[in-house]
Amino acid sequence: MSRRLLALHLSARGGPAFAASLTVITLLAWAGGSWLASRPYFDGPAARIPVVALAPLLAVLLIGPTLNGADEDLERSTPLPWRTWRAGHILLAALAIAAALSLTGLHKPHVFGAYALIRNTLGCVGLLTGAAALLGARLAWLPAFIYITAVYAAAPRHGNTAATIWAWPVQPSSSGASWTVATGLFILGTASYMTYGSRPRDPVR
Amino acid sequence: MTTVSVEGLRVSYGKRVVLDGLDLELGPGVHGLLGPNGAGKTTLTRVLATVLRPDRGDVRLLGHRIDDHSGLRQARRRLGYLPQTFGFYPRFTVREFVEYFAWLKEMPPARIPLAVDRAIERVGLLDRADDRMKQLSGGMLRRAGIAQAIVNDPRLLLLDEPTAGLDPEQRVQFRALLREVGLDVVVLVSTHLVEDVVAACTRVSVVDGGRLVFTGLPDELIGTGGDSDSGDSPIERGYTAVLRGARTAPR
Amino acid sequence: MRRALRVEVRRGTAPFAALAMFGAGVWMLAVHPDDWGGRWAGLANYLRMSMLILCALMIAAGAWQAGRERRRDIDELLASAPRPGWQPLLVAWLAVALAGTAGVLVAFAGAAVLVARVATYTGGGWWWTLAVGILALGAAAALGVFVGRIFSLRVVAPIAGLAAYLGLGIATYWAGRAAAWLSPVYGGWAADRLVPVRVTALQAAWLAAVAALMLAAAARLRRTAILAGGLAIAVAVPIITGPAARRLPADPAAVELVCTATGPQVCLSRINAFLIDDVTAVAQPILAHLDGIPGAPRRAVDQAAQPDGQPIGENHETVWLNLNYQSTALGGLTSPDQLRADFRQVTRPACMDASGRREVDQQVYLTDALATAWMLDEPPTADTPLARLRALPIPEQRAWFAAYLDAAGRCDGPSLIRLGQL
Numbered sequence: 081m082s083r084r085l086l087a088l089h090l091s092a093r094g095g096p097a098f099a100a101s102l103t104v105i106t107l108l109a110w111a112g113g114s115w116l117a118s119r120p121y122f123d124g125p126a127a128r129i130p131v132v133a134l135a136p137l138l139a140v141l142l143i144g145p146t147l148n149g150a151d152e153d154l155e156r157s158t159p160l161p162w163r164t165w166r167a168g169h170i171l172l173a174a175l176a177i178a179a180a181l182s183l184t185g186l187h188k189p190h191v192f193g194a195y196a197l198i199r200n201t202l203g204c205v206g207l208l209t210g211a212a213a214l215l216g217a218r219l220a221w222l223p224a225f226i227y228i229t230a231v232y233a234a235a236p237r238h239g240n241t242a243a244t245i246w247a248w249p250v251q252p253s254s255s256g257a258s259w260t261v262a263t264g265l266f267i268l269g270t271a272s273y274m275t276y277g278s279r280p281r282d283p284v285r
Numbered sequence: 286m287t288t289v290s291v292e293g294l295r296v297s298y299g300k301r302v303v304l305d306g307l308d309l310e311l312g313p314g315v316h317g318l319l320g321p322n323g324a325g326k327t328t329l330t331r332v333l334a335t336v337l338r339p340d341r342g343d344v345r346l347l348g349h350r351i352d353d354h355s356g357l358r359q360a361r362r363r364l365g366y367l368p369q370t371f372g373f374y375p376r377f378t379v380r381e382f383v384e385y386f387a388w389l390k391e392m393p394p395a396r397i398p399l400a401v402d403r404a405i406e407r408v409g410l411l412d413r414a415d416d417r418m419k420q421l422s423g424g425m426l427r428r429a430g431i432a433q434a435i436v437n438d439p440r441l442l443l444l445d446e447p448t449a450g451l452d453p454e455q456r457v458q459f460r461a462l463l464r465e466v467g468l469d470v471v472v473l474v475s476t477h478l479v480e481d482v483v484a485a486c487t488r489v490s491v492v493d494g495g496r497l498v499f500t501g502l503p504d505e506l507i508g509t510g511g512d513s514d515s516g517d518s519p520i521e522r523g524y525t526a527v528l529r530g531a532r533t534a535p536r
Numbered sequence: 537m538r539r540a541l542r543v544e545v546r547r548g549t550a551p552f553a554a555l556a557m558f559g560a561g562v563w564m565l566a567v568h569p570d571d572w573g574g575r576w577a578g579l580a581n582y583l584r585m586s587m588l589i590l591c592a593l594m595i596a597a598g599a600w601q602a603g604r605e606r607r608r609d610i611d612e613l614l615a616s617a618p619r620p621g622w623q624p625l626l627v628a629w630l631a632v633a634l635a636g637t638a639g640v641l642v643a644f645a646g647a648a649v650l651v652a653r654v655a656t657y658t659g660g661g662w663w664w665t666l667a668v669g670i671l672a673l674g675a676a677a678a679l680g681v682f683v684g685r686i687f688s689l690r691v692v693a694p695i696a697g698l699a700a701y702l703g704l705g706i707a708t709y710w711a712g713r714a715a716a717w718l719s720p721v722y723g724g725w726a727a728d729r730l731v732p733v734r735v736t737a738l739q740a741a742w743l744a745a746v747a748a749l750m751l752a753a754a755a756r757l758r759r760t761a762i763l764a765g766g767l768a769i770a771v772a773v774p775i776i777t778g779p780a781a782r783r784l785p786a787d788p789a790a791v792e793l794v795c796t797a798t799g800p801q802v803c804l805s806r807i808n809a810f811l812i813d814d815v816t817a818v819a820q821p822i823l824a825h826l827d828g829i830p831g832a833p834r835r836a837v838d839q840a841a842q843p844d845g846q847p848i849g850e851n852h853e854t855v856w857l858n859l860n861y862q863s864t865a866l867g868g869l870t871s872p873d874q875l876r877a878d879f880r881q882v883t884r885p886a887c888m889d890a891s892g893r894r895e896v897d898q899q900v901y902l903t904d905a906l907a908t909a910w911m912l913d914e915p916p917t918a919d920t921p922l923a924r925l926r927a928l929p930i931p932e933q934r935a936w937f938a939a940y941l942d943a944a945g946r947c948d949g950p951s952l953i954r955l956g957q958l
Binding site (some may be wrong): 331336357364366369373374376378381388391394433487 | 547604
């Protein structure tokens with residue numbers, strides 16, 4: 081019964097479309113990463129920063145529409161333990177993305193490879209789920225989108241302590257501070273989404 | 286004076302034929318359009334609203350053929366339409382929403398402010414005119430939808446289930462509005478609520494299975510019903526009698 | 537039209553677009569003030585650099601706005617209205633484009649106030665760079681409107697934005713090719729360079745044609761779309777076959793030298809002249825320290841004024857200072873240490889092999905470091921060669937440095953190693 085319910089839940093939230101898009105993004109990330117790493121004017125794996133910063137973001141944005149159902153009020157009126165379901169939903173999605181993307185970065189995993197992809201997936205999921213709790217699933221993509229693109233566009237030239245914190249998505253995976261920030265965001269975002277769910281649409285009505 | 290004339294109308298979605306060989310003539314007055322779910326009421330309304338292009342048939346609105354580009358535009362200027370599922374921009378205020386549609390209906394800019402106020406007043410939303418659409422209740426939203434439909438003083442007003450979501454008092458007011466508008470305008474009201482038809486309509490048509498199976502005065506529809514027909518009111522009995530007759534008759 | 541536009545600007549995606557663009561503009565400006573401080577052309581170029589994120593945001597905003605009709609189920613009502621479909625579309629685009637552009641310009645106007653306080657050169661056609669940037673924002677919004685019309689899903693807005701971001705990012709890797717002019721993102725030319733009028737005009741025409749093409753395609757105006765597409769191709773061809781961005785001519789008025797009147801001469805190009813007091817404070821003591829030593833430079837000059845093709849170090853009379861990233865937001869010097877580091881070119885041994893690679897022996901390198909430390913008057917630590925050098929009488933120190941310069945100029949390894957053994 082529970083497996084049937086899981087299948088229904090996944091298809092209600094657009095699971096198949098998510099899986100298909102994730103596959104496409106993974107392939108693109110792999111192709112883009114290989115292309116960048118083979119450019120002569122870059123020093124090897126560090127060239128993959130664009131992929132490392134943007135591929136997790138792109139994949140995580142796809143979780144956005146799955147964060148609430150067609151009618152959130154209707155779903156919440158059911159006796160299902162929604163907190164557990166929400167937490168499971170996020171963990172499953174994060175796991176799927178992290179697993180798929182880290183496959184593309186296994187070549188030299190420590191310098192901007194698999195580890196950094198996993199870290200950025202965690203951070204982006206945190207931003208997205210936190211935003212879903214605050215702004216609703218419709219606009220959940222916005223903060224993560226703006227933050228990551230802004231950080232990437234303005235990647236700091238000189239590293240200092242403050243930069244390793246705010247520019248966590250473009251740090252090498254050896255930077256402990258960046259992991260702390262990303263994990264913190266993940267825990268915070270997932271916890272708030274788990275507790276409050278995505279903010280209901282048009283609360284007045 | 287006929288302002289809407291439809292001849293040999295055929296509409297299909299893929300293989301499913303929704304309207305077939307439908308003929309209809311409408312003059313000024315309030316026309317009720319009755320029929321079971323899936324009978325083709327909404328499809329007919331959408332064709333008359335020029336949103337749906339028929340496969341076949343001749344449609345003339347207000348003297349313009351709708352397959353002629355400039356005629357279509359002329360007809361649309363004098364057309365008011367409220368779809369069954371009615372979308373809106375939640376951040377717009379009621380006034381802005383109606384104003385925006387006045388612009389879309391190519392009203393002369395100088396006439397817009399007054400026309401907008403009048404339309405909002407006629408649906409009784411003047412005190413909420415500067416509230417955002419998303420703050421309105423379901424009934425108010427529908428009234429805002431009616432306001433956008435009548436803002437351009439249409440000669441042809443198409444309302445698809447306009448009374449859904451209105452409370453009894455609002456429905457009484459709405460019927461009064463219909464009667465007032467219908468004095469010199471063609472109003473087509475598609476509805477499931479037969480009492481609306483008795484109270485507000487000068488003529489009534491019944492659609493079933495994609496064909497027009499009855500057209501006449503409400504009293505004539507009532508007259509077709511016998512005591513053996515199901516229904517709680519004379520017009521409901523008339524309505525079921527017409528449907529039963531249409532279904533047993535050979536096509 | 538004006539009425540509908542007013543409503544869209546207030547209630548559509550426009551206010552959010554303005555806010556997001558303002559935020560992005562402020563953020564970009566705050567991260568790298570050294571790219572734009574004190575220079576009008578630098579500020580305009582920086583706007584174009586920021587196009588990477590600004591265009592992505594505009595595309596997202598356009599897609600969000602244009603997907604609204606279908607998401608909100610309002611296309612049915614729109615279809616029954618007599619007004620031709622391209623007009624509401626145009627209004628929607630105009631609202632987003634105007635609001636977004638206004639947001640960016642407000643952010644950049646703040647920076648412009650800071651620039652205006654100190655800037656010493658106002659020419660250079662930077663406003664054309666700015667104008668092309670504004671056109672690019674309009675074109676980006678149009679592209680977004682087109683995408684939003686085709687796909688009404690909400691998630692399409694960020695995905696289209698990200699895709700544009702990636703596309704523009706990849707295009708910056710082409711900076712060496714002429715095709716890079718098709719991207720509105722700044723191709724990395726220095727603030728003192730002049731973009732040819734022909735290129736600017738073609739770029740503007742290209743962006744306008746793309747905007748028209750996207751809007752016409754979104755409104756399903758086939759003939760207009762074909763016309764605009766034809767124009768876009770017609771403009772793109774001369775851009776692609778034209779010259780690339782790397783070798784742009786210097787703006788002669790911008791690189792005109794402004795020199796100090798007293799003390800050892802320090803000359804900056806006019807565009808960087810607002811830094812002259814700060815630079816003089818760093819450069820003059822070093823020049824004074826070297827004054828009269830045979831082979832030592834007698835003046836420091838802004839590298840921007842260096843004639844094209846002349847490598848650094850050719851002219852021993854002159855030290856070239858790189859001031860490209862040397863201005864703070866308020867117009868001060870970012871890094872005196874960086875400026876002092878530019879003096880290393882004086883002491884660098886001229887040891888290049890045929891391929892231009894510098895092959896230096898470790899001991900030669902130590903002597904180089906010693907000479908540099910002496911030149912820059914760095915404080916010695918006890919019992920190092922530098923301390924021993926400083927312990928000599930002044931004339932002997934100067935003679936040592938002259939000998940070093942002579943040996944370094946000839947890449948005389950043995951002499952350099954001997955000089956290092958103090």
